[in-house]
Amino acid sequence: MPESWLDLEPDAEFGLATLPYGVFSTDAEGTDRRTGVAIGAHVLDLGAAAHAVGAPFADLVQGPSLDTLMGAGRPVWDQVRRALQTWLTDPAHEETVRPHLVERSSVRLHLPFTVADYVDFYASEHHASNVGRIFRPEQEPLTPNWKHLPIGYHGRAGTVVVSGTEVVRPSGQRKPPGADAPTFGASARLDIEAEVGFVVGTPSPLGEPVPVDSFAEHVFGVFLLNDWSSRDLQAWEYVPLGPFLGKSFATSVSPWIVPVAALEPARVEQPAQDPEPLPYLKGAEPWGLDLQLEVHLNGHRVARPPFSAMYWTAAQQLAHMTVNGACLRTGDVFASGTVSGPDPEQRGCLLELTWSGKDPITLPDGTERTFLEDGDEVTITATAPGAEGATVHFGQVHGRILPAR
Template sequence: MTTTWVEGAAGSLFDIDNLPYGVFSRPGEEPRVGVRIGDHVLDLAPVAELGDPASELAAAWRTPSLNAFMAMGGEWWRTARGWIVEVLGDEVHRARTQPHLVPLADVSLHLPVEVADYVDFYASEYHASNVGRIFRPGQEPLLPNWKHLPVGYHGRAGTVVGSGTPVVRPQGQRKAPTEEVPSFGPSRRLDIEAELGFVVGSGSELGSPVAHDAFPDHVFGVVGLNDWSARDIQAWEYVPLGPFLGKSFATSVSHWVTPLQALGAAWTELPGQDPTPLPYLGPGEAKGLDIDVEVVLNGEVVSRPPYRTMYWSPAQMLAHMTVNGASLRTGDLYASGTISGTEPDQRGSFLELSWGGKEPFGAEHWEGGRTFLEDGDEVVLRYTAPGTGGGRIALGEVVGRIEPAR
């Protein structure tokens, strides 16, 4: 494995086999693209201009989002990563590169992608089964279509926000089963959904489906994602057309986008699909990702969902999303849906952890336990995966604090 000359980076979760992209700024400067190495950000554009003042990559990296770079396509992504690894791995580049390393503590981080469209899937069999049992006790937990296609819905791109952005408690209509008529007010059952997001770099032509095996040609990388959910608003509105205001008020994503190349050692077999999916979904070829997630509430770890248990693969979700001819655009974001495993402490939502609010969790941390989010609560999602260098790498964490309704 290539090693790095950057002090403190070797052996860390942000070693040279990681190198996630983000958008940063320093006081008085415009936001631009950088790469994280250890506890530093490499300011990419000026380093690229050292070798080529007219560099196309430098021009793309001077913009305030990753979109211009991602739109250049897969060959550019791979070329850029190889160059960055060389610059940060070979001592010969140290003298002229080091001045462009900025301590992470000295920068502000921004939403890394200008989000074009946002789609959220429902790809965990364990999460879908838990939700089915909570809301439809005594019935089949999965609806008839669930194992034939990746179920999803279109979200609201304009409310995707960067990690650390406060989340204002939403207001809306809600009607409890014991109430005769609906009322209006702040959500009483505000929840999280620990998910993984996939960022589209290369678009596609309207009317032309994207094949399952074209996934690496279109998807640039992954982000941590929290799809905040108002369960009471959602429960009242979702019949017959599905999620709407209970989901569209905020979706938080990490500041760092981990490129697919950094996840080369994380691909793994899916748990198994039965019945066999239709051919366009690539049955027998689909792979999942071995990514561990931690859900942290007010400083305490309350769940550890494993992404490797997901039923539908990232490539299958992309193929299904475009099979009707829907086009992809640079900056499209699609999410996995809540990540949940087989065990009670692997559930990726408070709805599941508290079993619909009936069984408080975390009694070892809080007297009486917890069910749904309270004002002032802070949730942190952390992600790690096997790295190509033999250790582990960290994906960007996702932080959100709940503010009172306005």
């Protein structure tokens, strides 16, 4: 890959191999929102640069969100990415493009697209097995259907928030073990879930399933997601239906969307699946992804979950999500579920890391955590192999817990 005239550092967080999309503003009120691309320590005002160069897609990237670009489809996505790589490496474009670069440290980042719908899956065998052992110690850890289909639930699109948004501790009904009746109050077992999110660009018609091998034609990009979870609210409400108030109060997403094309070098075979999935869940090419996540609590790393260990891939999740004829819309979000690996330090939530509070985490300041306390800050980051030995960076998703109201 040619070098950029920006003289990027070899370990730059957002190099030419990544070029993630986001939405930024430079005014205090956040009213001048523009589509941007992160490159090193800068953000490129994509709409302004495209108009200055005279790019045919300039109007598609002019708006205050990624919605129009996402809905334009794979050929346009590829065209824009090729153009960006040319503009940022060919010295002939420097004079035209450089005026539209802004220092990344000076911008405010926003939710980059309109969330149309939100589905969360449960795709890590290690996570599902650990949860099963915690809650059903005398039974098989996995439910009978788990290895036959990607289990998921529909979340609340309206409470998907951008990284940096503070999270108010939820309140609701709780029923502690042994209690005769539920009580109402602030959640005492507030948790994180380190996940990877995917956003749909190209929609699909109602009644037409999307095949596994059509994943890259429909999914625009990949990002980090924290599915904040109230374990005590969830435990009381989720029988017989799925998660509701224990999940719907907030879901944080990172502001930078990594194009699927940037992750071609990170594609790997997924873990062996036994029993063999039904035909609609089998594809011709692998869609496992070699992402390495890190979870930090109050600045201290507590976990390094490997996304390559996920039993169900995002392509299989998309196929299952639409196999009944459900349509896709631009801005549909679906998430992987908690990412966990086989080792204790690879568990992606506090429920697993502390084994439901039995084994507290000791932080460097000497304090212990079983679940989140008010004022705690959680940051999730991730990297993946990129083109020609480069590293793809996902930025971060960050949140701080505020007291219940």
